[in-house]
Amino acid sequence: MSISTGAVTDPHLYLQAQSRWHPLEFAFWAASILPFFIFPNHLVLASQIAITALFALSLDLILGYAGIVSLGHAAFFGLGAYTTGILSKYGWGDPFVGLLAGSVVAGLAGYASSFIIARFRHLTLIMITLGLGFLVHEAANQASWLTGGSDGLQGVRIGPLLGRFTFDLYGYAAYTYSLIVLFIVFLVVRRLINSPFGLSLRGIRENPVRMPAVGAPSHAHIRKIYTISAVIAGIAGAVLAQTSGTVSLGVLDFQRSADVLVILILGGAGRLYGGLIGALIFIVARDQFSGINPQLWYFPIGVLLVAVVMFLPGGILGGLARLTSTLRSRWS
Amino acid sequence: MSATVLSTRGLDKSFGSLIVAKDIALNLPQGERYALIGPNGAGKTTLINLMTGMLQPDGGRIFLGDEDITALKPEDRVKRGLVRTFQINALFPRLTPLEAVMLAVCERRQDAGTWWRRLPAYRDAIEEAHTILESLKLGAVCHRPTHELAYGQQRLLEIALALATKPKVLLLDEPAAGVPKEESAELFSVISDLSKDIAILFIEHDMNVVFRFASRIIVMVSGQILVEGSPKEISAHPRVREVYLGRSHHG
Ligand SMILES: Nc1ncnc2c1ncn2[C@@H]1O[C@H](COP(=O)(O)OP(=O)(O)OP(=O)(O)O)[C@@H](O)[C@H]1O
Ligand SMILES: [Mg+2]
Numbered sequence: 241m242s243i244s245t246g247a248v249t250d251p252h253l254y255l256q257a258q259s260r261w262h263p264l265e266f267a268f269w270a271a272s273i274l275p276f277f278i279f280p281n282h283l284v285l286a287s288q289i290a291i292t293a294l295f296a297l298s299l300d301l302i303l304g305y306a307g308i309v310s311l312g313h314a315a316f317f318g319l320g321a322y323t324t325g326i327l328s329k330y331g332w333g334d335p336f337v338g339l340l341a342g343s344v345v346a347g348l349a350g351y352a353s354s355f356i357i358a359r360f361r362h363l364t365l366i367m368i369t370l371g372l373g374f375l376v377h378e379a380a381n382q383a384s385w386l387t388g389g390s391d392g393l394q395g396v397r398i399g400p401l402l403g404r405f406t407f408d409l410y411g412y413a414a415y416t417y418s419l420i421v422l423f424i425v426f427l428v429v430r431r432l433i434n435s436p437f438g439l440s441l442r443g444i445r446e447n448p449v450r451m452p453a454v455g456a457p458s459h460a461h462i463r464k465i466y467t468i469s470a471v472i473a474g475i476a477g478a479v480l481a482q483t484s485g486t487v488s489l490g491v492l493d494f495q496r497s498a499d500v501l502v503i504l505i506l507g508g509a510g511r512l513y514g515g516l517i518g519a520l521i522f523i524v525a526r527d528q529f530s531g532i533n534p535q536l537w538y539f540p541i542g543v544l545l546v547a548v549v550m551f552l553p554g555g556i557l558g559g560l561a562r563l564t565s566t567l568r569s570r571w572s
Numbered sequence: 573m574s575a576t577v578l579s580t581r582g583l584d585k586s587f588g589s590l591i592v593a594k595d596i597a598l599n600l601p602q603g604e605r606y607a608l609i610g611p612n613g614a615g616k617t618t619l620i621n622l623m624t625g626m627l628q629p630d631g632g633r634i635f636l637g638d639e640d641i642t643a644l645k646p647e648d649r650v651k652r653g654l655v656r657t658f659q660i661n662a663l664f665p666r667l668t669p670l671e672a673v674m675l676a677v678c679e680r681r682q683d684a685g686t687w688w689r690r691l692p693a694y695r696d697a698i699e700e701a702h703t704i705l706e707s708l709k710l711g712a713v714c715h716r717p718t719h720e721l722a723y724g725q726q727r728l729l730e731i732a733l734a735l736a737t738k739p740k741v742l743l744l745d746e747p748a749a750g751v752p753k754e755e756s757a758e759l760f761s762v763i764s765d766l767s768k769d770i771a772i773l774f775i776e777h778d779m780n781v782v783f784r785f786a787s788r789i790i791v792m793v794s795g796q797i798l799v800e801g802s803p804k805e806i807s808a809h810p811r812v813r814e815v816y817l818g819r820s821h822h823g
Binding site for chain 2: 249251252254255256258259431432434435436437438439440442443446447449450451452453454455456457458460461464468
């Protein structure tokens with residue numbers, strides 16, 4: 241969220257103001273528990289929103305902050321989901337074990353691919369991430385002895401949360417769990433983007449040519465953030481597998497990579513809350529539209545996407561930030 | 573003369589059939605202010621690119637002090653104190669000057685990998701960044717996004733970013749390019765006031781500025797060093813007058 245700092249000129253106060261919690265942020269997180277009271281019948285949907293928001297947050301770290309475009313981010317999401325699902329099949333059904341294992345496997349895959357990712361940009365990078373995404377999808381398809389292939393993974397058995405709360409059809413435990421995971425990861429990400437490392441990431445996004453000239457090892461930074469991003473995507477996938485109790489090839493689909501990119505661009509990349517707002521709008525709208533006509537769902541999304549990138553380059557949040565700063569300068 | 577901090581031996585570079593550096597041997601002593609002059613396309617920027625590692629030479633060696641740095645990556649040369657600025661602004665448009673200089677300071681202090689501490693906790697880094705900006709008269713605009721700064725201020729920020737790395741050798745590629753004449757003299761007086769511990773090599777087309785601020789001058793023509801000498805020797809050199817001073821030279 242962009243914060244107006246008015247006439248503060250002291251550099252210490254200025255930087256403190258940049259990373260301070262804005263009242264709207266408190267409001268946002270307070271509102272996130274409203275579904276329990278207002279839409280108790282839609283907690284499964286709310287849980288999907290939280291998971292998608294988490295996935296979008298992971299993409300924001302590389303795209304919004306470091307300027308690394310990916311069209312294959314579902315690979316890490318899917319790796320997290322499959323790892324958790326497969327482990328549960330063999331008796332490791334505890335949610336925390338699954339979460340940890342899913343994030344570790346996704347993180348290892350992220351770390352391995354980061355060595356390629358760090359060396360390329362632009363179209364090449366898009367093609368590489370796309371290709372890696374296809375590769376993982378096809379590998380999961382072929383390894384049907386492990387993944388169940390196109391039939392989906394059979395026998396996923398997730399244990400109860402803390403040994404007490406089961407993930408049932410009402411989604412009470414599911415939303416509680418996804419929301420808590422989202423919030424914890426969000427706190428970590430928020431800390432990260434306000435750190436020296438976060439500043440260097442923005443430097444890479446703003447001018448990768450200048451970075452080596454100020455002594456910055458851009459490749460090492462990119463490898464690091466790509467790995468962290470993969471870990472978070474893996475966590476999101478693991479949470480989906482656990483809360484839904486199923487894992488199918490859909491978690492690795494190209495469509496999922498494309499959707500999360502759209503969500504982030506719609507909400508506003510590089511704004512911390514962009515992916516969260518984008519996920520909320522996207523999932524709710526899809527739920528509403530698919531009730532009317534599922535085939536036509538991508539029509540309004542297409543229109544919205546074109547309109548946003550043409551008229552609101554910073555996404556919905558970027559547009560709102562511009563609006564408030566214009567209003568503020570009018571008033572003062 | 574004091575010890576040489578930067579030197580090259582037999583540097584060669586060509587782009588296809590175009591030779592842009594041929595057998596370049598250069599010695600920059602501690603604390604000196606050298607000017608590198610030559611007509612457009614002489615290969616001056618290319619020479620800086622070669623020395624800072626942004627281009628790989630076809631042949632030859634580069635030394636920083638006694639160390640052969642020919643194979644080092646650009647960021648590692650910066651860490652050892654060999655730093656440049658750019659002829660065409662290469663800044664961070666949506667960062668503020670304070671953030672940009674903080675970035676460079678944090679990289680130098682090896683803090684840039686830290687992701688669990690908030691930026692405001694680095695009080696002395698902030699202090700240092702702010703001091704650099706104030707010394708270049710950028711204190712008043714240090715919280716504005718870089719792309720909103722006036723052009724002359726952006727040129728100063730180029731230098732601020734370089735200073736934040738604590739250079740031993742500073743290579744300034746036309747620091748006053750595009751700056752009006754009056755401001756350019758001011759900018760150069762800032763440069764000449766920089767610590768005498770820093771050896772400076774600057775590229776500049778305005779001969780008044782060159783003669784005023786350079787302790788020695790290197791003349792480059794078509795990828796070769798034509799002559800090197802004191803301002804007095806250079807102004808009297810017949811070949812220099814012919815190829816360089818004899819005609820209007822600013823491009
Ligand atoms: N990457 C490149 N590929 C091909 N040719 C190049 C490249 N970079 C520079 N050149 C050419 O090399 C020659 C030297 O360029 P350079 O930029 O070093 O000149 P310069 O002395 O800095 O000139 P100016 O005073 O205009 O800045 C020019 O003819 C230029 O067109
Ligand atoms: Mg040049």
